[in-house]
Structure formats: C-alpha cells, structure tokens
Amino acid sequence: MDYSPPTSDSREQGTRAGTQHERVETLIFDDPSEMAHRVARRIATLIEERQAVGKNAVLGLPTGSTPIGVYQELIRMHEEENLDFSNVVTFNLDEYYPIDPESLQSYHRFMDENLFNHVNIPEENIHIPRGDIPPDEVDRHCVEYEHAIEKAGGIDLMLLGIGRSGHVGFNEPGSSNDTRTRSVILDEITRKDAASDFFGEENVPQEAITMGVGTILDCDEIVLMATGEHKAPIVKKAVEEPPTHEVTASYLQEHPNATFYIDRAAAGELTREKTPWRVRNVDWTKKKVKRAVTWLSKKVDKPIPRLEASDYYKHQLHSLVHRYDHVDDLAREIFEDLRQRITYRENLISDERVIVFSPHPDDDVISMGGMLDKLVSNGNDISVAYMTNGSVAVFDADVRRYLRFLDLSGEALGLTSDQLDDFHARRKEIESFLAEKEPGAVDLPEVQTLKAHIRYGEAIAGIEVMGLDESDAEFLDMPFYKTGRVRKDPISDADVDVVYDLLTDVEPTHIFVAGDLSDPHGTHRMCYKAIKEALEKYNQEAVGPSGDGVPEEDDRPDSSRPEPLVWLYRGAWQEWPIHEADVFVPLSKADLDRKVEAIFKHESQKDRAMFPGAYDEREFWERARDRNRGTADMLNGLGLPEFYAAEAFVRTYDMP
Incomplete structure (x- = not known):
C-alpha cells in the first residue's frame, strides 16, 4: 500500500505560484x-x-x-x-x-x-x-x-x-x-x-x-x-x-x-482564485478572461463597453490588455459572449425528453421555477424526479394539522363508524408519541410516511402552477435519506440504481441537476454524487465504438440512445457567478410571480422552515426572488439588456 503524503508534483498546481498573500x-x-x-x-x-x-x-x-x-x-x-x-x-x-x-x-x-x-x-x-x-x-x-x-x-x-x-x-x-x-x-x-x-x-x-x-x-x-x-x-x-x-x-x-x-x-x-492576475502570470483561458473583465466592470462600476485601458492598468491587468490590439476588442469579445448566453423561451429546448432532478421536494421550483415554466410551455416531455422525501424537514405541528383535517372529514369521505373509531385510536397514539418525543428523536415509521406525503402533496401542487400534474412527478425516495435523522447514510449502489433505472426508463435528452453543493445538510452533494455515478454507467452503455471523451453538442456518440445534456442549476444557497454561467434565462415580473406562487405551495417550508441554513435568514422564496433579481441587475450593470429577473445555468456533458 502506498500511503505516502502528496509530493510537490501531485499537489494542486496553484500551491507553487500566486500564494504570496497566504x-x-x-x-x-x-x-x-x-x-x-x-x-x-x-x-x-x-x-x-x-x-x-x-x-x-x-x-x-x-x-x-x-x-x-x-x-x-x-x-x-x-x-x-x-x-x-x-x-x-x-x-x-x-x-x-x-x-x-x-x-x-x-x-x-x-x-x-x-x-x-x-x-x-x-x-x-x-x-x-x-x-x-x-x-x-x-x-x-x-x-x-x-x-x-x-x-x-x-x-x-x-x-x-x-x-x-x-x-x-x-x-x-x-x-x-x-x-x-x-x-x-x-x-x-x-x-x-x-x-x-x-x-x-x-x-x-x-x-x-x-x-x-x-x-x-x-x-x-x-x-x-x-x-x-x-x-x-x-x-x-x-x-x-x-x-x-x-x-x-x-x-x-x-x-x-x-x-x-x-x-x-x-x-x-x-x-x-478570485483575482489571480494580482499575484502571478495568468494563462488567459476564455473563462479567466471573462472572469477578469466582469470583475473589473463591477469593481470600477462601468458597463463592459465603457471600460478604458487605464481601468485595466490600474487593476494589474496589463498582461490581459497586451493580448489584444485594442481594449475595445477585448470588451466587445466578452460583451458579445455574455449577450449570446441570454436565451429567450423560443430559443430554449422544445419537444424533448427532460428529467428535472430535485434533491428535496421544493428545489425544482426554488432554483429553476422560471426555466421549468418555459420548458412546459415549449411542449417538452418532463419528469420531475424528487430524490428524497424531505420528511425530516416537516414540523410535528403539520402532522397534527393533517390528522385533525382527516378526523373532521372522515364522514365526508365515507368512512364507517368502525373505520372512524380505528382512526381516532391511531391518531391518539401518534399525538401521544409526538407530545413525548425528544427534539431530534427518530419518528415512528408511520409518522415519517405522513411527513413524506405532506411534502409529496406540496410538490405536486407546486408543479401544477407550471402546468404539470401528478403524473409528471417521480418520487424516488432514495435509500440513503431514509434514516429518520438529519445525518444520512452514505450513497450506496442502491441509490445509484434508483437514478439509473429512471434514466433507462425515460431516456432523456436533457437532465437538470442541482449544482449548489453547499446546503447545510449535505443532501444536494449526495444526490449529485448518485446522479453522476448513475449517468456515467448510463452513458458508458450508450457510447459507440469511438467514445473518446466528452462530446460536443453536435458530436454525440453514435448510439440509438442519446447522451443527455446536463444543465446544472443553483439558487437555494447561491447562484452561478456571471462568468461561469452558460445560459441566462430572462424572467418577467409575471414569470417571477408565478415562480414564487409555486414555492408558496410548499406550505410546510413557508414562514419557518426546519432547515433554513444558518447564514441566510430569508425565506426560500425571498432568496429565489432576490437572487434572480440580483442576476438581472448584474447583467444590467455589465451593459447588457435590462430584465426584471433571470436564472443562470451551466451546461455540460461531463459532471465535474
């Protein structure tokens, strides 16, 4: 076994250059x-x-x-x-x-x-x-x-x-x-x-x-x-x-x-990482050029087309300027790159098979509700796959509320006297358990199921706002999540198989995956891992004889089953930086209002969510609104068209 510590050659390249501030x-x-x-x-x-x-x-x-x-x-x-x-x-x-x-x-x-x-x-x-x-x-x-x-x-x-x-x-x-x-x-x-x-x-x-x-x-x-x-x-x-x-x-x-x-x-x-040109010679890739120019535009509070040579020189960007005949050429290149990434509904995918993977039963509408709305309008065949049941995030009071509703509605639902008596007895047992339960204790299996069904019902109500219905929802109920506790089991082959089975059943041409991996409970990161492993297995079976790496969009493997394009979304915990995003989807006020309406359908997470995260006191609908408005404001500040709001996405065939 080789357990030797990493050598200087195997360490991350940046540790040998640009570290004078560290x-x-x-x-x-x-x-x-x-x-x-x-x-x-x-x-x-x-x-x-x-x-x-x-x-x-x-x-x-x-x-x-x-x-x-x-x-x-x-x-x-x-x-x-x-x-x-x-x-x-x-x-x-x-x-x-x-x-x-x-x-x-x-x-x-x-x-x-x-x-x-x-x-x-x-x-x-x-x-x-x-x-x-x-x-x-x-x-x-x-x-x-x-x-x-x-x-x-x-x-x-x-x-x-x-x-x-x-x-x-x-x-x-x-x-x-x-x-x-x-x-x-x-x-x-x-x-x-x-x-x-x-x-x-x-x-x-x-x-x-x-x-x-x-x-x-x-x-x-x-x-x-x-x-x-x-x-x-x-x-x-x-x-x-x-x-x-x-x-x-x-x-x-x-x-x-x-x-x-x-x-x-x-x-x-x-x-x-943030401003590498200040500490070392930079290999100016296209992404780094875009990062530098958007950073400079924000730093000096000027739209990209108005940046002058002196702005670059004052902020240690000499080496970037010297790559171009004129700074106007540099500004135009980046400006046009960003402008062409603004994608209106009519230019989005249509009549395709799409899976939207949602780690929790509300991440879909929180993070990409605007995109989902437009995908529905474009006639795509959409499956929204809720990867976990979200039961651990439901308050006990919500269970009591639904039990009370069922109790009051028993006769209206046609329950017999014996059925009502059985329900009353079981309700009493459940409420007694909830009253005596210690904070964080594992719920009874039936309570976990009730909480999961509360989340499922809210998820269906959310996508109904977008024009979908319960037949478009897939509740994967992945095994790693079902501990009844905040801490989950590691991702196993069983979790990967659940995702793989859905991929083989739907054979999507596009999939949407949560790329915000900083959620405090780690569920997004674990779901990402399961999708990545399942997709690798799925694509290996689809790749033809010449499968020699990551294909371009117009150079997919020769196979009867397409390799799906992956769209990474964010929004619940942070948004994609402008320089990283591949697609910006503009939202009107009506679009954003409809997205917020869909988020509101998740009543158990409204007003006071169980796990809001410690570093952001806003409700999830407020975060989504503010981030989407913020993305639009940043685009406007760069000199691009002014929109009411916007969502950002990264597209890839190779999940990092």
Whole structure:
C-alpha cells in the first residue's frame, strides 16, 4: 500500500505560484473526494510509520460533515487494504454540554457511527470529552483530558474543520492562543449552525467542552479541511489576514506544520482564485478572461463597453490588455459572449425528453421555477424526479394539522363508524408519541410516511402552477435519506440504481441537476454524487465504438440512445457567478410571480422552515426572488439588456 503524503508534483498546481498573500500552506482540490482521499492517506502513512517503530499514532479528531469522507476512506482502507488501527490513540476535539453520549447529536455517537465501530481502535485508546458529568466535575475533567494527552506523548496529527465564525473546535471568537481544554459558552453563529441537528436553535446546548487553541497548536502536525462556498469568506480571513482572536483558525499561521486542505468552492475568495492576475502570470483561458473583465466592470462600476485601458492598468491587468490590439476588442469579445448566453423561451429546448432532478421536494421550483415554466410551455416531455422525501424537514405541528383535517372529514369521505373509531385510536397514539418525543428523536415509521406525503402533496401542487400534474412527478425516495435523522447514510449502489433505472426508463435528452453543493445538510452533494455515478454507467452503455471523451453538442456518440445534456442549476444557497454561467434565462415580473406562487405551495417550508441554513435568514422564496433579481441587475450593470429577473445555468456533458 502506498500511503505516502502528496509530493510537490501531485499537489494542486496553484500551491507553487500566486500564494504570496497566504500566510499558511494551502492546498486546493477540484474534487472534495480527492481531498478526503489525500488526508486519509496522510493519516494512514502516520499510522504505519509509528507501527514500524513500535509506537502509537496519536490523532486529534473532529466531527461534522467535512471529515466524514476521510473517515469513510479510512474505513475502506481498513476493510479492503488491511490498514491496522490497533496502535491508534484518539482524542476528540469537543463535545456539547450537557448531553447524553447516546443522544443523536452527541459526538460520542457520531464517532462510533462514522469511524470507531468500523475499525479496530482499542476502546481504551478512544478519548472524547464527556458531556454527561455533573457541573462541579467539569473543570477536573478538563484537566484530566489534558493530562491524558500528555501521557499519550502529545497529538501527532490534528484534523480540524472550521466554523463560519472562524472557530476550530469550539474555540469561539475571543479565544486566545494559549487556551487549554475547558468549558465554553457557544457563540450565536455556532448555535445557528447546529440548529438543524437539534431540530431548532432553542434545543442546542449553550455550552460545550473543547480542546483549547494552545492544545491544538502543541500538536506535531495540523490539517484543516473546508468545503463549500459558504466557507470561502472565513477561509480567506484565516489564510490571508494576520492572526487574531476573532478568527481562531488564523492562529494556525503560527504553527510550523499546518496545512489547509480546501475545495475549489471554499477557496473562492482567496486572492489567487478570485483575482489571480494580482499575484502571478495568468494563462488567459476564455473563462479567466471573462472572469477578469466582469470583475473589473463591477469593481470600477462601468458597463463592459465603457471600460478604458487605464481601468485595466490600474487593476494589474496589463498582461490581459497586451493580448489584444485594442481594449475595445477585448470588451466587445466578452460583451458579445455574455449577450449570446441570454436565451429567450423560443430559443430554449422544445419537444424533448427532460428529467428535472430535485434533491428535496421544493428545489425544482426554488432554483429553476422560471426555466421549468418555459420548458412546459415549449411542449417538452418532463419528469420531475424528487430524490428524497424531505420528511425530516416537516414540523410535528403539520402532522397534527393533517390528522385533525382527516378526523373532521372522515364522514365526508365515507368512512364507517368502525373505520372512524380505528382512526381516532391511531391518531391518539401518534399525538401521544409526538407530545413525548425528544427534539431530534427518530419518528415512528408511520409518522415519517405522513411527513413524506405532506411534502409529496406540496410538490405536486407546486408543479401544477407550471402546468404539470401528478403524473409528471417521480418520487424516488432514495435509500440513503431514509434514516429518520438529519445525518444520512452514505450513497450506496442502491441509490445509484434508483437514478439509473429512471434514466433507462425515460431516456432523456436533457437532465437538470442541482449544482449548489453547499446546503447545510449535505443532501444536494449526495444526490449529485448518485446522479453522476448513475449517468456515467448510463452513458458508458450508450457510447459507440469511438467514445473518446466528452462530446460536443453536435458530436454525440453514435448510439440509438442519446447522451443527455446536463444543465446544472443553483439558487437555494447561491447562484452561478456571471462568468461561469452558460445560459441566462430572462424572467418577467409575471414569470417571477408565478415562480414564487409555486414555492408558496410548499406550505410546510413557508414562514419557518426546519432547515433554513444558518447564514441566510430569508425565506426560500425571498432568496429565489432576490437572487434572480440580483442576476438581472448584474447583467444590467455589465451593459447588457435590462430584465426584471433571470436564472443562470451551466451546461455540460461531463459532471465535474
């Protein structure tokens, strides 16, 4: 087995150029799974190095969605490649307080389910702060935790995530760099981020026990991982700005062996990613040229056709200007490129077979309601595939409301007296369960089904606004989601098969896929993975003898079954940047009003959604409205036609 750390040649190319603004080594990955693989390989190397000299490997471990990929890869190495964990000692970063170790939200349970139950780490080697000890024992427990780390010889490798406030562990803003394991009061942002796990911010503990920043900095090696667009602003502060107690992750700059492993989305605000021309010579691809010109137009507040040579020179874009005979040629090229991407209804696809994949039962109308409306008008044969049932996001009060409706309507529906008596008894049992249920507890199977049916009914009502009906809805009910909990199972072959079966049944020429992968619960990312794997299998069967890569739209493989064009949409959590979008679909006020009406049909998510995300307090219909209006305003600011609103899409044959 080769578990050696990445060499300089195998690391992301940008780490060797344009990093002068970065105060800590930072590696950027296009694929989060490759990032997880690299980190897991580094951990495996450490384990085997220690085994070779008869020593333990002491690991500091985090929880959360970011490290799950690492844990899954370590489990795979253990099961398939005989990676031995018998010499591993672990110390977890933190735990909520107070909390029972068996609670669904406990980090003890998280670690058991995601790592410890699947590898051979001796139980006596596992250390996690206790959240179930009396208050008067907390201080002593924290001191003993520090002593246990010292007795183990210190931590060899610490794996970290980063919170939106910049915390590592639960070291909230204000923590100094010499703090040790201790009890802390949780920051408001941290509690908002945890609200989905606890089914409401009011249920999140106000305190936690955490390793201190000083404890973390004493580790021999530190690896911090971050994924998603929502982490980009705080990653920039932690990497490029001086160390400060307001962003405790920035203290890692003081460590001689700390590395940030981040995906391309989380790197989006770094200077070398956002404005690479300021820090290195740029290979001016068409996409980079477009990015630079649209950035400059916004920076100087001028439409693209009005940009002057001095504007480029003042913002370090000399090398771009020198590629053209005149800056007017540059401006015209980008302006026309963007203008031609504006696509009216009559130029959109028509009379085609289309699948719209919606991770949750409302993502279709939230993110591409305008496009869906126009696809229906163009006579396309559309299947809207709702990948998960969304049951975990339904409040108990909605179940009570529908049960009450059925109770009141029993006679009108023709139920007999015996049937009514049976229903009354079952309703009483369900309501008794709901009244006694702890926040976040798994629902009874029938309650999960009722909640799923509430979401299904709302989904059908939403697409009816667009002119579709229930025969156009496919409820895939994918297995990975059906845990009854916020945390889901990994994507399995069974999930991929569900998507593959739909593809083979419909044989679509176009599919629409959610490309916003920063949803707080990770469902969009998991659905994306299932579609990608199913589509790869589907396309391999369709490719003719000359299938030698990604085809152009007019050069599809010679097959009776077409390779579908993939349209990636966003909108629930962020929108495509102007320079990345391939298609802009203008929306009138009436179009946007109809889209909002469809979103309103999702009543269980209206006014107060279960999982709105911690970093955006607007309702989903407000986000959709504001993002669509914002896209239109940005196009107008570039000098392009003025629209009331617009949706943006990326088209591809090769899902990244």
